[in-house]
Amino acid sequence: MNKDKAALGMFIILLVSYVINAMDRQLFSVLAPDVRSALGLSLPQVGLAATVFTLGMGVAGIPTGYLLGKMSRRAVTIIGLIIFSAATYLTAYAKGMPDLLLYRFVSGLGEAMQLTALLAIGTTYFLRHRALAAxxxxxxxxxxxxxxxxxxxxxxxxxxxxxxxxxxxxxxxxVLVLIMLFVKPWFTETQVSEQDAGMVREDGLADTIWARTPMTLALATAFAGLAIYGYLGLYPTFLRDALGFTPKEAGLAVSFYGFGALLSLFGGWLGDKYDYRKLLIVSLIISAASGGILFAGLGKSLALHIVFSFVFGAAISGMVYSNLSAGIIKSVKRRNASYASGLFVASLYIPAAFAGYLLGVLKEDFGWSAAGIAQVAGCALISAVLAWIAAVGQRQPVPHPQA
Structure with a gap:
């Protein structure tokens, strides 16, 4: 019991480091109009800059999964934290589009290293509660x-x-100092073989990440990423440029997406207790509806934008993100957990890198409302269809009778 409490304490420190990761990712979208003005960028250019860090995350995802087989998870976590923090700092010194894109891309590399390592740590040590850990x-x-x-x-x-x-x-x-002082290798480097091998049956689970079910879930993740980062990349710009919101009002509205994401623990619990694939389908349909409404029909009501940002965040971040990340890991045998976490990161963030640019181009051709509905709502619906396809013909893993 004392060991489990110590492990939980160390995981909390790692989660605090991920708060910094999230803060860095969310910062640029609020500052995008100011960066655009200072550097003389077009809307598609600043949209690309807002989401190009996800290309770095996606590119680093699968290689990091394999890197975890060569280096300790703790070391990968620390290196990732150093890289994305340094790149965020250097963004302040950007002079034009090339170096701005470089710093944003490099920050994504570090963020992916940290995220992939933390997913592997949490879902390996807390084997009974993988969706909750994710x-x-x-x-x-x-x-x-x-x-x-x-x-x-x-x-x-x-x-x-x-x-x-x-x-x-x-x-x-x-946070780097806290990790180096308090997070110990016995926790971060735990292997599945050290846990009760009979906790979860592996009947019907894939031997490789390239099998049908994990790859279908990966494709669903890609379209979900286009919806999520279309919103995160340019929704604050839409509020400021199209509706005349102040930076503080736009920041407040988009922050309620974060409040919705706080339902992730509940979403993970639901995914562990019930069939995560059915939960995915319902949540993606709600995401499509609320995401489309955010870009059309709310007018200049800050209160309504707050409400629907929360609903969108609760559905696509609190439920969808949690169960896609854990679902890909659950769809393969336990020995492939690190590779599966890398596949999730790559699938989410490589397409998401172009989400802001795509929404910016769609806006210039069709206007904000049509662009938001097409990308945010449309991609969420496609993801729902793919989640349904992944659910067909595969059983939900069940606990071992002795667990």
Whole structure:
């Protein structure tokens, strides 16, 4: 029991480091209009800059899964934290589109290394509660998504656009010290063989990440990523440019997406207790409806934007993200958990890198409302169909009778 309490304490420290990760990711979208003005960028360009970090995350996802077989998970976590914090700090010194894209891309590389390692740590040690362990990461992402936009907007109001990047970048150093002092290898490097091998039956689970079910779930993840990062990348710009919201109002509205993400623990619990694939289908349909409404029909009501940002965040982040990440891992045998976490990261973040650019192009051709409905709602619906396809013909893994 004492060992489990110590493990939980160490996992909480790692989750705090992921709050910093989430804050860094959410910061740019609030500052995008200011960066666009300072560097003379077009809307598609700033949309690309807002989401290109996800290309770094996606590119690093599967290689990091294999890297975890060569290096300790603790070391990969620390290296990832250093990389994305340094890149966030350096974003303040961007002079144009090329170096801005470089810093954003590199920050994504570090964020993916950290996320992939943390998924492997949590879902391996807490084997009975893999969806809950995966969803705890998204829960802490929600905390960062609440703090990041509001703190960034507050710093922006008192200084220039560069200062929030500097402040957020330096925060990583504090958490780095905590990890190095308190997070021990016996927790981070736990192997499945050290756990009760009979906890979960593996009948019908894939021997490789390239099998039908994990790949179908990966494709569903890709379309979900286009919906999520279309919203995260340019929704604050839509609020400011199209509806005239102030930076603080836009930051407040988008932060309620983060409050929705706080339901991740509940979503993970539901995914462990019931069939996560049915939960995915329902949640994606709700995501499509609420995401489309956000870009059409709410007018300038801040209250309504807050409500529907929360609903969208609760559905697509609290339920969908949690159960896609855990679902891909659950669809393969336990020995492939690190590879499966890498597949999830790659599937979500490579397409998401172009989500902001795509929404910016669609907006210039069809206007904000049509663009938002097409990308955010449309991609969520396609993801729902793919989740249904993945559910056909595969049994839900069940606990071993002795567990």
């Amino acid at each position: 969803s705890s990461l998204n829960f802490t992402f929600g905390i960062g998504a609440i703090i990041g936009p509001n703190l960034g907007a507050a710093i922006l109001g008192a200084t220039q656009w560069q200062m929030p990047f500097m402040v957020f970048g330096l925060m990583g150093a504090v």
